[in-house]
Amino acid sequence: MSGVVVTPGRRLGLAAEYEAGSGTYVRSGMVYASILGTRAEEPAGDAGGKPTVRVERRNAKFAVPAVGSEVLCRVVRLNPRAASVAIMMVGETPCQEDFQGIVRVQDIRATEKDLVQMTESFRPGDVVRAEVISLGDQRSYYLATVRNEHGVVFAQSAAGNTMVPISWEEMQDPRTGAVEKRKCAKPF
Structure with missing residues (x-):
């Protein structure tokens, strides 16, 4: 051990x-x-x-999420009220081990929170940029994507192709032309 x-x-x-x-x-x-x-x-x-x-202590940098940290995470599973994610990076530093996080449906958008549907915001496998808003419970950090620069940064279509954002709430597969709903991050 x-x-x-x-x-x-x-x-x-x-x-x-x-x-x-x-x-x-x-x-x-x-x-x-x-x-x-x-x-x-x-x-x-x-x-x-x-x-x-x-x-x-090791000389290597350890990435531990803190309130206000910007993180990059992968969506692991969805339910109607929350998305479970694995935090892969804190700021510019990769995590030695993935941390667990949760994006609740009310923390996805700043406005029209009652109209947000989880399946129209994220899908399993999506890579999401988010902010840590709370240390949460013992198992998971609470994350939010309410800011424009937070949301899906990488997604694959049902056909397995990398999708590109075409608006703040849609991504398109350039090969098939299929459009899927996502809460997209504003590109830098």
Whole structure:
């Protein structure tokens, strides 16, 4: 289990089985990571001792979403009220591991929120530029695409071709001419 990237608050093991090293803390009988880094274990120093678990910072940049961060994510699945996404980049920095995010239907557009339909905004596989609006629950960040520069930046048609935006709410397959509804990001 050494070498795994861990975030603050991640459980590393039982305090009865491990000594807490640098970058960790003990609470309620569990050892937790206190910093972002990689997990490392040192073997027990004496015969009756416990191995030490610690978290080491690496020189590489770690991308962790924060409120206000612009992220690039891939739509994983849809339901009528929200889109589940995998956050791949925070700003210009790629994530070591994908973070989970949710774009709720009310966070897609700034106006006419009651008319928004999830299937007319995103489809599974779309790459979306969004902003982190809340750290959400323990599993997912809450994201929004209400600004003009946020929305779908890459999508494939039903035929499998890369689509191009033709308006803020439509993309077209240049080969077949098929038009599909999307909440498109304004190009830079």
